[in-house]
Amino acid sequence: METATGLDLLPRTVQALEKGIQEGLHLGAQLYVSRRGEAVADGAVGEDRPGVALTREHLMLWLSSTKPVGAVAIGQLWERGRLEIEDPVVQYIPEFAAHGKEGITIRHLLTHTAGIRMLDVGWPQDSWDAIIARICTRKPEPRWPPGEKAGYHTASSWFILGEIVRRIDGRTYDRYVREEIFGPLGMRDCWVGMPLDRYLAYQEAGRIGALWETDKEGKPSYGGDTPERCTTINPGGNGYGPVHELGRFYEMLLGRGSFRGRRLLLPQTVEALTSRQREGIVDATFTHIVDWGLGFIIDSKRYDVESTPYGYGHFASDRTFGHSGARSSTAFADPEEGLVVALVFNGMPANEQHERRIRAALDAIYQDLGLLA
Numbered sequence: 001m002e003t004a005t006g007l008d009l010l011p012r013t014v015q016a017l018e019k020g021i022q023e024g025l026h027l028g029a030q031l032y033v034s035r036r037g038e039a040v041a042d043g044a045v046g047e048d049r050p051g052v053a054l055t056r057e058h059l060m061l062w063l064s065s066t067k068p069v070g071a072v073a074i075g076q077l078w079e080r081g082r083l084e085i086e087d088p089v090v091q092y093i094p095e096f097a098a099h100g101k102e103g104i105t106i107r108h109l110l111t112h113t114a115g116i117r118m119l120d121v122g123w124p125q126d127s128w129d130a131i132i133a134r135i136c137t138r139k140p141e142p143r144w145p146p147g148e149k150a151g152y153h154t155a156s157s158w159f160i161l162g163e164i165v166r167r168i169d170g171r172t173y174d175r176y177v178r179e180e181i182f183g184p185l186g187m188r189d190c191w192v193g194m195p196l197d198r199y200l201a202y203q204e205a206g207r208i209g210a211l212w213e214t215d216k217e218g219k220p221s222y223g224g225d226t227p228e229r230c231t232t233i234n235p236g237g238n239g240y241g242p243v244h245e246l247g248r249f250y251e252m253l254l255g256r257g258s259f260r261g262r263r264l265l266l267p268q269t270v271e272a273l274t275s276r277q278r279e280g281i282v283d284a285t286f287t288h289i290v291d292w293g294l295g296f297i298i299d300s301k302r303y304d305v306e307s308t309p310y311g312y313g314h315f316a317s318d319r320t321f322g323h324s325g326a327r328s329s330t331a332f333a334d335p336e337e338g339l340v341v342a343l344v345f346n347g348m349p350a351n352e353q354h355e356r357r358i359r360a361a362l363d364a365i366y367q368d369l370g371l372l373a
Contacts, residue, residue: 006043006056007031012364014045017345020357021046025214026347028054032247033365036338037255040369042244048346049210058209059189059202059240060344061224063325064154066192066239069177069249070161071110071295075269076180082168085110085272085294092164093132099139106164108146109157110294111278115144117285118156124232128172132163150292151284158236174233182241184262185248190241193233200227208240211328214347222348243331243342250322250333250340274298274321274333286310296321309355312341313362315372327354330362337371 007014010033017029028046032039048054077083083092085107090097096104101116108114116138122131135156140146162173169176174193182190189207191198202208208230211222223229229238239246248259253274257265265273278292286309291298299320300308310324312332322332322341327349331342343361348354366372 007041007045010041010365010368012368013041013361016357016361016364017045019360020345020347023353023357024219024347025349025353025357026345027210027212029343029345029361030054030056030058030060030209030243032056032244032340032342033369034247034251034340035369037251039244039247046346048206052206054209054346056244057189057207057242059191059207060209060243060329060346061211061222061325062239062241062246062329062331062344063224063237065246065323065325065329065331065344066234067158067236068295068323068331069181069192069239070158070165070173070235071273071293072181072249072253072265073165073173073177074106074110074161074295075265075273077165077168079266079269083164089160089164092167093136093160095133095136096160098137101138101140104140104146106161107277107294109153109161111147111150111292112153112157112283112285113147113150113278114153114157115141115146115149115151116156117141117151117153119154121155121159123155123159123234124228124238128159128163128233131159135159149284150278150281150290152286152290153236154285155234155236159234162233162235172233173235181249181264182245184264185245185252185259187241187245187248190239190245191230192235192239194230194240196227196231199230209344210346212347215327215350215353219347237325243344246331246342247340250331250342253321254333254335254338254340293321295323297323305359311355311359313359313366315363315366324358327351330358337369339369339371341365 033041044054252259256267289303317336324330329344
């Protein structure tokens with residue numbers, strides 16, 4: 001099997017990625033690794049689709065690895081004095097108060113403690129305004145005082161955070177993140193809802209990466225590469241871009257908010273977003289303790305590395321922060337090692353298989369770099 005250039009320094013890691021291909025867990029994987037701002041590995045293995053090689057230039061679907069982009073957007077508005085993390089959501093979206101939700105704050109949304117988990121928000125078929133209206137009329141979950149119980153919110157809270165950005169700033173969420181985050185970082189091929197003309201151009205160039213449901217017979221497409229899903233904004237789940245560009249996002253955070261002379265956040269804002277804000281609480285969605293910053297998952301292997309969801313492997317430091325996407329992706333920074341990792345598999349196997357393969361790949365990265373704890 002031919003391996004793309006850029007991964008030569010990570011032989012154990014490449015072996016782990018290729019093992020997953022051989023086992024039918026994915027067709028290919030895209031990987032970026034840097035240490036202290038210098039790229040160590042940047043490439044891909046395997047295929048995008050049968051007979052077509054996967055390259056470092058393919059735009060990959062990040063799924064929930066998209067969420068920290070929204071956290072940084074909120075952080076920017078916070079440090080500019082446009083909002084406070086403890087502000088109630090109704091201060092910016094008055095209609096959100098329906099059915100007694102007036103006590104939910106921005107902090108509750110960022111820490112998944114708001115109690116408004118709902119899987120069907122109407123995306124991608126409904127308009128942004130219709131989705132916001134549906135979430136606003138949602139009843140909070142019973143016996144869930146905001147902030148006193150935790151449970152991962154897949155999409156609902158992230159649409160509300162995106163609407164807060166829009167109402168404060170005036171720009172749509174997709175435009176805000178392009179102009180205030182992706183643009184300054186040189187993430188030119190990254191989007192959370194891309195314009196149709198850009199989608200069509202990427203498609204013509206064969207650059208929209210596929211995602212396959214490898215847990216199902218026939219390995220059907222996940223469908224994330226359709227025009228509807230690529231062009232319709234979902235702040236919690238439809239980020240698209242090459243992982244080497246996503247790596248810049250975390251290099252900025254390791255740089256205490258600065259990247260190549262461009263400052264996106266103040267150091268104290270980065271510290272607040274990426275330090276433990278929710279600790280030792282069982283997550284009702286994952287049925288496991290997971291620690292959270294403000295929009296970032298903090299390394300939680302202290303509670304059992306083998307069963308912790310969305311973890312960063314056996315060797316990541318306790319301060320590691322990032323986010324993962326369902327059965328397919330992860331991106332994180334390890335401050336103790338100055339390490340950034342962004343990894344996307346283009347296959348979605350059963351969850352147990354995915355957890356095994358991603359731990360194996362992440363552990364191999366640390367082994368290849370001699371960073372064993």
